[in-house]
Amino acid sequence: MPYESGLISFAAFTCxxxxxxxxRSGLEPLVLPSERVLRVLxxxxxxxxxxxxxxxxxxxxxxxxxxxxxxxAVALLVLLLSWRPKAATALAGVGLICAPFLAFL
Amino acid sequence: MNVRPSxxxxxxxxxxxxxxxxxxxxxxxxxxxxxxxxMFLTGTASYFRPEITQWMQPxxxxxxxxxxxxxxxxxxxxQATTPNDQQWFIYLPDDRTAVTRVFARxxxxxxxxxxxxxxLKLDPATGQSLExxxxxxxxxxxxxxxxxxxxxxxxxxxxxxxxxxxxAAIISGVITxxxxxxxxxxLRWRKGQRSWLDAHNxxxxxxxxxxxxxxxxxxxxxxxxxxxWPVKANFDKPDAFTAAAxxxxxxxxxxxxxxxxxxxxxxxxxxxxxxSGDAPRTVVIRxxxxxxxxxxxxxxxxxxxxxxxxxxxxSGATGQELSRSPxxxxxIATAGVMLGLHLGHFAxxxxxxxxxxxxxxxxxMVGTGLVLWVVKRRKPNAAPFFGLKLVERLNIGxxxxxxxxxxAYLLANRLIPADLPGRAELEVKAMFWTWFxxxxxxxxxxxxxxxxxxxxxxxxxxxxxxVVNAATTDRGLVASLRTGDWLFAGFDxxxxxxxxxxxxxxxxxxxxxxxxSQKTSVRAPAAASPKPAPAKESVDAx
Numbered sequence: 001m002p003y004e005s006g007l008i009s010f011a012a013f014t015c016x017x018x019x020x021x022x023x024r025s026g027l028e029p030l031v032l033p034s035e036r037v038l039r040v041l042x043x044x045x046x047x048x049x050x051x052x053x054x055x056x057x058x059x060x061x062x063x064x065x066x067x068x069x070x071x072x073a074v075a076l077l078v079l080l081l082s083w084r085p086k087a088a089t090a091l092a093g094v095g096l097i098c099a100p101f102l103a104f105l
Numbered sequence: 106m107n108v109r110p111s112x113x114x115x116x117x118x119x120x121x122x123x124x125x126x127x128x129x130x131x132x133x134x135x136x137x138x139x140x141x142x143x144m145f146l147t148g149t150a151s152y153f154r155p156e157i158t159q160w161m162q163p164x165x166x167x168x169x170x171x172x173x174x175x176x177x178x179x180x181x182x183x184q185a186t187t188p189n190d191q192q193w194f195i196y197l198p199d200d201r202t203a204v205t206r207v208f209a210r211x212x213x214x215x216x217x218x219x220x221x222x223x224x225l226k227l228d229p230a231t232g233q234s235l236e237x238x239x240x241x242x243x244x245x246x247x248x249x250x251x252x253x254x255x256x257x258x259x260x261x262x263x264x265x266x267x268x269x270x271x272x273a274a275i276i277s278g279v280i281t282x283x284x285x286x287x288x289x290x291x292l293r294w295r296k297g298q299r300s301w302l303d304a305h306n307x308x309x310x311x312x313x314x315x316x317x318x319x320x321x322x323x324x325x326x327x328x329x330x331x332x333x334w335p336v337k338a339n340f341d342k343p344d345a346f347t348a349a350a351x352x353x354x355x356x357x358x359x360x361x362x363x364x365x366x367x368x369x370x371x372x373x374x375x376x377x378x379x380x381s382g383d384a385p386r387t388v389v390i391r392x393x394x395x396x397x398x399x400x401x402x403x404x405x406x407x408x409x410x411x412x413x414x415x416x417x418x419x420s421g422a423t424g425q426e427l428s429r430s431p432x433x434x435x436x437i438a439t440a441g442v443m444l445g446l447h448l449g450h451f452a453x454x455x456x457x458x459x460x461x462x463x464x465x466x467x468x469x470m471v472g473t474g475l476v477l478w479v480v481k482r483r484k485p486n487a488a489p490f491f492g493l494k495l496v497e498r499l500n501i502g503x504x505x506x507x508x509x510x511x512x513a514y515l516l517a518n519r520l521i522p523a524d525l526p527g528r529a530e531l532e533v534k535a536m537f538w539t540w541f542x543x544x545x546x547x548x549x550x551x552x553x554x555x556x557x558x559x560x561x562x563x564x565x566x567x568x569x570x571x572v573v574n575a576a577t578t579d580r581g582l583v584a585s586l587r588t589g590d591w592l593f594a595g596f597d598x599x600x601x602x603x604x605x606x607x608x609x610x611x612x613x614x615x616x617x618x619x620x621x622s623q624k625t626s627v628r629a630p631a632a633a634s635p636k637p638a639p640a641k642e643s644v645d646a647x
């Protein structure tokens with residue numbers, strides 16, 4: 001299933017969201033890295049998700065797939081973030097762990 | 106600026122630009138919104154066009170056979186039934202279609218023009234004619250999404266005008282939206298107008314690459330119709346342009362001397378060698394049984410972004426290759442890729458669902474925009490003015506009644522007897538009578554009740570689909586899950602998911618609206634307010 005690019009971009013956008021002050025509330029027991037670390041991590045993961053898609057499907061199809069999955073991932077993230085922010089954060093972690101396994105499926 | 110402006114200050118250029126863009130955005134979006142919503146929803150359904158067609162002909166089961174066998178079986182059938190036709194178009198089955206489709210055109214007869222013959226459905230393995238209920242299938246949603254069920258060319262023109270409005274609304278919307286990055290992840294529920302604005306922004310911004318791509322490529326697909334003058338200025342006939350752009354397959358007049366048509370298997374294999382192993386999608390045979398017969402193979406486009414198929418033409422009598430489509434130049438390749446991006450035929454099942462979800466965000470963007478127009482202008486403790494009532498009723502008709510219409514189309518497919526003459530038209534009528542009929546009936550109810558009840562009805566209609574499918578066919582959800590028929594199982598599950606979505610919308614609409622608090626009070630549009638609103642709030646007017 002070629003969804004690993006979408007899972008990585010879901011995690012990437014979660015980092016970028018949590019790097020913003022207004023999205024850091026409501027996650028109290030969780031100790032978050034600093035905003036700066038999250039921002040850098042988010043952009044790195046976003047680049048990784050693009051690289052994974054391009055590596056897997058070639059430049060033309062890879063970029064198309066990357067943009068498509070990125071849009072769906074961030075739309076789902078925003079829906080989940082507005083409803084259950086903790087679940088969104090947890091899902092980002094789970095997705096990131098699953099992504100390498102999906103890549104070899 | 107070193108001169109201090111005196112009060113009242115004229116709006117700074119940036120804000121003036123934003124306000125004029127907000128005005129354009131609101132009115133372009135409103136005028137085209139109702140049609141755009143229908144175009145988005147039916148267009149999104151069209152990503153599953155072959156699957157919908159398969160579901161709507163449950164008598165047919167897919168069998169997978171090699172292209173050579175399917176093509177040869179179809180040719181054998183045509184040679185046995187109508188060997189003297191001028192042309193046979195053979196659409197080969199693939200992993201998304203169950204049957205071979207054949208469209209045959211008889212030789213022109215100057216005395217009596219031959220009647221247009223219906224498309225044949227053949228068993229891919231044996232070439233035997235298959236009987237299945239008459240239906241437009243997924244083709245209906247696809248055609249409606251750019252022809253709007255209007256006579257040619259008005260439907261395509263109306264769809265094009267709406268797409269142009271949409272493109273302008275996207276650009277003006279991006280300019281007006283000042284907090285694109287600050288509010289990137291923001292979605293707040295149960296805050297009245299604020300929430301509608303958030304939902305509109307989120308559905309638009311987060312899938313912006315898709316919205317811009319789908320609108321632009323949709324327009325470009327029909328650009329030769331909307332802007333015919335460059336072609337007219339440079340070519341005498343449209344055919345000359347087509348030949349110059351895409352190449353013309355070698356064609357010769359029939360000689361009248363009979364010659365047997367060679368087997369197409371070796372030609373398909375030769376084409377496969379030229380196309381790095383790809384199979385043909387369509388086989389076009391001209392003048393079968395003549396010494397001048399030709400066999401043109403069109404390449405399947407699955408997996409490649411460019412939707413314009415390559416083609417190779419062989420002589421049917423000698424098997425020699427006569428011509429092949431020129432390798433496309435940059436302009437033709439770009440046009441082909443744009444068409445491909447719009448249609449999404451290249452998409453694997455995984456990516457097809459991505460396309461589907463992105464299409465739904467498009468419908469959500471248009472829908473929330475339409476609702477926002479009303480919510481923003483509704484004043485508490487004041488009777489709504491006529492325009493507001495009109496827009497709200499049209500919103501109900503377009504947003505809440507169309508899903509019921511689409512469900513009615515699918516329900517009609519199962520409920521109208523399979524052998525009733527003219528049933529395909531009846532299915533289409535069921536969709537429009539339900540859609541528009543429901544919109545008219547909903548006028549009898551107060552607006553809030555109308556939203557709840559029409560959405561509730563859509564929930565019931567979609568939830569009824571798997572039930573009716575199980576009752577009228579032997580391919581119900583339980584049976585298809587047991588036999589591993591993923592198309593039918595997936596279709597039924599998707600219908601249940603859509604029913605859940607409609608139900609959630611009805612439930613949300615039935616919640617008591619929040620009394621507008623001080624913070625989130627409904628305000629007049631900034632453009633109409635006499636004094637300039639504070640910078641932060643002027644954005645809220647969008």
